Amino acid sequence: TQLLEQSPQFLSIQEGENLTVYCNSSSVFSSLQWYRQEPGEGPVLLVTVVTGGEVKKLKRLTFQFGDARKDSSLHITAAQPGDTGLYLCAGAMDSNYQLIWGAGTKLIIKP
Amino acid sequence: DSGVTQTPKHLITATGQRVTLRCSPRSGDLSVYWYQQSLDQGLQFLIQYYNGEERAKGNILERFSAQQFPDLHSELNLSSLELGDSALYFCASSPRTRHNYGYTFGSGTRLTVV
Numbered sequence: 001t002q003l004l005e006q007s008p009q010f011l012s013i014q015e016g017e018n019l020t021v022y023c024n025s026s027s028v029f030s031s032l033q034w035y036r037q038e039p040g041e042g043p044v045l046l047v048t049v050v051t052g053g054e055v056k057k058l059k060r061l062t063f064q065f066g067d068a069r070k071d072s073s074l075h076i077t078a079a080q081p082g083d084t085g086l087y088l089c090a091g092a093m094d095s096n097y098q099l100i101w102g103a104g105t106k107l108i109i110k111p
Numbered sequence: 112d113s114g115v116t117q118t119p120k121h122l123i124t125a126t127g128q129r130v131t132l133r134c135s136p137r138s139g140d141l142s143v144y145w146y147q148q149s150l151d152q153g154l155q156f157l158i159q160y161y162n163g164e165e166r167a168k169g170n171i172l173e174r175f176s177a178q179q180f181p182d183l184h185s186e187l188n189l190s191s192l193e194l195g196d197s198a199l200y201f202c203a204s205s206p207r208t209r210h211n212y213g214y215t216f217g218s219g220t221r222l223t224v225v
Contacts, residue, residue: 031212033213033214035216040199040218040219040221041218041219042113042115042201042203042216042217042218042219043154043201043214043216044113044216045213045214045215048212048213088153088154096167098144098156098159098167098169099156099214101153101154101156102153103152103153104152104153
């Protein structure tokens, strides 16, 4: 069974703090994607990382793909209330037509 | 607007009934994916179509079926509905069968079975 374990499941922090969300697997992925979902809406693609060791930045968000392409992290610097949402990671494998999804991290940033 | 259109946005129906959810993919995308998301849970993959043909099946119940039409829109049919079928149903699209560069999701259909 291919699993993508995402942690933490829930995180509630104060505005201005930093945080990191992790996605880990024993499987190798050809790419890994991060999505953000707001209540009642569909997930929105934030970034796709493709190369082992790759780091991508999107304003205060930093995404990293592990060297072995089995894990990824999302780091948010100086979190803002607008960062509140459900963050989902999803891994793509060449042998599958479908993405392997993490269970999500529910993030709440308190003003 | 993501470019993926789902209708209806909300649906309330009784147990035992049948409903049809509709999805129009982003222009140029040939693949359509259907997902179910229950309250505070992750996404459960149901089924994928590519250019009219079924490509992959996930945890889709036998009471559920889907198809993709020549104009690439897709419909998800849910029959003999049960209370546990209440959920958000999302459609997503991508340009090809390979998904390395991400999906575009619609805003979903919230199904409530009473």
